[in-house]
Amino acid sequence: MSLHPSPVLVADRPPAPVASADAGGAILALDLGTRTGWALRTCDGCIVSGTEDFRSRRFEGGGMRYLRFADWLIELAMLSRGIGRVVFEEVRRHAGTDAAHIYGGFLATLSAWCEREGVAYQGVPVGTIKRFATGKGNAGKDAVVAAIRQRGFQPADDNEADAIAILLWAMETRGGVL
Template structure:
């Protein structure tokens, strides 16, 4: 199925983490947002969070897609080692998922997203939530607010992906 140039593409923005924020613009132009938890269970093996993430992406693509492009928040500094490991595993899973399906993806620096949303590249979490609310969204936390800001950035700047 081909799309005309004026039909919105299905675009996904992700704030990767144990609680992943997401924002999706569907083919109808409507934006849906939320968070998804990829916390490991007590009896889970080390790879279960990544299998759940893969299944979640596949289901999102099946229900709302096909997803034509994905943007993710590119984090260069983490508060702790565990957070860095989770982020790296989710990013590896995401990029492999995209490569297998020929879905273009792009990491966007945190400062770029914050600057576009608030005017400050080092804006605090509260400012990101306020910026999302000012655009008419109701994020439950900063993860969802960051994903919303990233999707808005991608839509307004074309995100550098054709």
């Protein structure tokens, strides 16, 4: 008897619904990391946001957090009735090795999921998001949180604030195409 459920194979998962970005599909914004910030503009224009914790759990192998991340993406797609576009914070430099490995693993999982499901995805440099939110490309975390609160949102932390800023940037600049 196994104490751990066997992992679900990708082929056994139902395909996530995909809505065209041109048809007003949902937009998902992500601040990738162990504590991933997310913000979602649903197909009917509502914005919801939060954070999801992908810390390794006891008795899990190293890759399980990425499987949980992929399952979470499928769940979001189903709950939102289709994701048309994903926008994420593109980090080009990490201070720590662990953070770089975690980011790279989530980015690989995200891009594979988007490619498989036919969802458009785009990385946005950190400085672009900070400049959009605060007016300064090198603004600190507290400044981004404060700027997002001034826009009427109540992020729980800087991860959620970053995701909201990414979503607002994507909506207001149409992904950088004015």
